[in-house]
Amino acid sequence: MQTFRRLPPVVLAVFLSAGFLLTCVGMGRLVGAQDVPPPKKGAATPAGSAQAQKSEEDPQATDLLRQARTRLADYASVKADLKETVFIGDRRTSSDGTYVSGAFPRFRVEYQVRVGGTAGILTEACDGNVVHSKREIRKIDALNESAPGAEGEGERKVSFVLGKVPLSEPQYSRCDVQEVAKALASEGRPVNEVLADAGIGGLAAILASLDRSMVFTAVRESKTKAGTYTVLEGVWDPTRLETLTAAFGSGGAALKQLVPERAAVYLDPQTLFPVRIVYLRRVGEGQAVRPILALEFVNVRFNEAVDESSFAFTLPSEIEEKDETSEFIASVKPAAAATAPGGGLPAELLPGTPAPKAPAPR
8 A cells, every 4th residue: 555655646646536446456557648748849859858848837827826835725724525537548437525624734535436336435534643544445235325237337347447456344554644754854855845745635735746746837717617717737847757757666667657647727716726636648649638537626615613533533443553654654765855845835834733723714
């Protein structure tokens, strides 16, 4: 499991959003176009040069993303319903759940992913000191629900797309945030940045990772039935991608086949809250792209009272968690050391600090 925890949130979201059906079959099963951004028109430098392939940044897009991060950190709490869609070839898998966050890095996320008669169930909670996780794959009829279609249809669909996915008993794990912070603090990066890049901190971690991992190249307006949004379009920073894949050694090639090439962040123009994040890849050798993951936050509420028990995690009796802290630290150190410093969240929002007061209404 630590193999997947070491991924940055930009990539980790794809795995977790597949209901960790992807995490159960391992890397390399989802094959797509090679993740090599097209060279800039007229570029004379070698095609393999990351610098030659780096897209031109739009300062307005980058500034809006960082404003969104700052605004998110201002809220004493965020509550929302979570809707995710994962696209695998011509198939899609949807999930629904809930999200709540408090002072960074406190958060809780719960959701289910359903494919035919199989359900992937994920719960993660961080109280600022420990991230607790529960993962399980089981038949939907075990949840006292009727599976659509003939018996075994879900297993056949999943097997066709992902390979054999075994059903599993609930798996419980823990990762000590404070120990991670202590171990990686000497790597030359701010503690909050290290935690965010490790995927600790919920939505704040995803935005932080997008900020450091992608070059935002354009801002556009999108009008839909649901409303009008400010859309930030980004592509992988090739230097960052090369650094990341190099840190994975022999697994780097498989990783490049899994990561999204582009991202689109849909901001509410009034609150700058990221109501939708879409990850995309190119189709074949052309320039056309298609989504591989859409993450949506709906029914968003700011600054509602949140009891600290929301971030607590209670183990069933006679169950022990697997402590993955040491394995996690060992796996992320190479990538943490190789990652260039970037803009972190406000220093006052580090683990162990009290939650900020709610800001005045905007």
